[in-house]
Amino acid sequence: MTLRSVILGTGSALPRRRVDNAELAKTVDTSDEWIVARTGIRSRYIAGEGETTSSLAIAASKRALEAAGLPATDIDLIILATATPDQTFPASATTVQAGLGINDCVAFDVAAVCSGFLYAVTVADNMLRGGAAKTALVIGSETFSRILDWEDRTTCVLFGDGAGAIVLQAQETDAATGRGIIANRLHADGRHNGLLSVDGGPSTTGTVGKVRMKGQDVFRHAVVNLAQVMQEVLDDAGLSAADVDWVVPHQANARILDATARKLGLDPARVVVTVDRHANTSAASVPLALDVAVRDGRIKTGDLVVLEAMGGGFTWGACALRF
Template identity: 55%
Template sequence: MTKRAVVAGIGHYLPERVVPNSEFEKSLDTSDEWIRARSGIERRHFAAEGQTTSNLATQAAQAALDDAGLTPDDIDALIVATSTADLTFPSAATMVQAQLGMRQGFAFDVQAVCAGFVFAMANANALIVSGQVKRVMVIGAETFSRIMDWTDRSTCVLFGDGAGAMVLEAQDGTGDNADRGILSVDLNSDGNYRDILYVDGGVSTNTTGHLRMEGKEVFRHAIEKLAATAATALGKIGLDGSDIDWIVPHQANIRIIQGTARKMGLSMDNVVVTVQDHGNTSAASIPLALSVGKARGQIKTGDLLVTEAIGGGLAWGSVVLRW
């Protein structure tokens, strides 16, 4: 028998404040039409004053626990993927652990920007497959509104805040690609592309910093690398694009999502899209989309999913799983 990391529960949380595109027209040379045409985004959520990444993550984690019918005491490890942790340290994950009332196990953060949830799932899968744990809570959570330059219309209109969480549980499988759970993983990074997507500040530079992005360059890399990593992950288990029920991509830009689907030879009817409602929530976007996709009735037990993401680093990767 083969150990598989199977999805036992999924949940998400979005801050109450909804920010439509029209709100940016008051302070920027932009419009709802301009933002929609270039990104597909119509609205996003912003955290309230004093509402932190760990707060959002805890709400999403509780929703995932409720969906799984579990309690915090049933979780052995907790991983938070984020680039906007509350503090330099301790980790956001240990804060979530405390807020949930989880007194056992261990917790840590993963930082791979928009690809963070894919990297976190890969870590959770390794912990489960190796037999170190039975259940892992994997969370993607961000408050990107805290690192925006509100004078830069090319970036500040694209991002939002939110959190999504998934409980992965060890179950026995047969070892073939018909198993439920995570079937394959492909991870990549190339630090030579740092300057096309980064925050221009940090602890060792004694500055807070804002997000900076070369949009055209990111777009160019995204479609090629996302399609390639998905094909690699599928190839590892003897599958290809024709076997996919759903692509659940990082929700950065509708044109990237459409371009990736075309390159993979798939219709947009096979893609879970939430970017119009959430904007780019970085590491939170894939678990948010998974949770919303399930709630909509799109994602069903037995469906084959590919999740793929690219973020600053550059870091990119994909996970193939059967729901």
């Protein structure tokens, strides 16, 4: 037997407003054909008045807790991955904590952009297995629409808003066949800051800033880095690509998903794709896609699942788990 962090429930939340490419083309110099051909994106959800990173996170968390069959008061650790917190401080995780009616638990944010959820999962897994907590809520939530330059047509069409959450609990399980997280791998390379970043911040400009991206350069790095880290995590777990039931990737671009699958020899039918309906929701994209695949019945108890993501920084990571 071995101690592992087991996913007990998943949940997600989206803003009320859905914006398809045709509607976007009314205000941005673009077209449905142009966006679909380059990204595979057909729609995205945009946060409106009263919808914030924390409100979406709370809604996703409640659904994850309901799926897990646990009261919020069982949670003793909340880690929220986001690049768009409600405030510079305090951490939006503490707003989630209060919104769930939890009087006291460890709660903090993680900032690794699109890889943030993988970073948060890895931190939570280590804390659970190390005994610092028993049951964790790990969330990815973003309102990326509020840091987009809506006159930059090559970038603004790529992103959307949303949230996803999982409930993780430390449990003794069979080392060979038991459920839970088997292996994690994380990386970062700050030399590539200028390829995907926000041109502002409290310490530099005193403003929030807008997303800036050099798409072709990011694409090339993404395919290489994601294939590499997925192979690393499979090696760590003693598994091969053939053993994997489902890959839940960061939903950045359909072309990146296809290229990464080909590079690893993965069956594209085993890759969960939601980028067409949600666009790139940054740290929310992996848990949001995971929840979709769990709720529609694709991912079942006992399935071997690999999560992966790459984001600005660059940061990237992967996680192998038995659901």
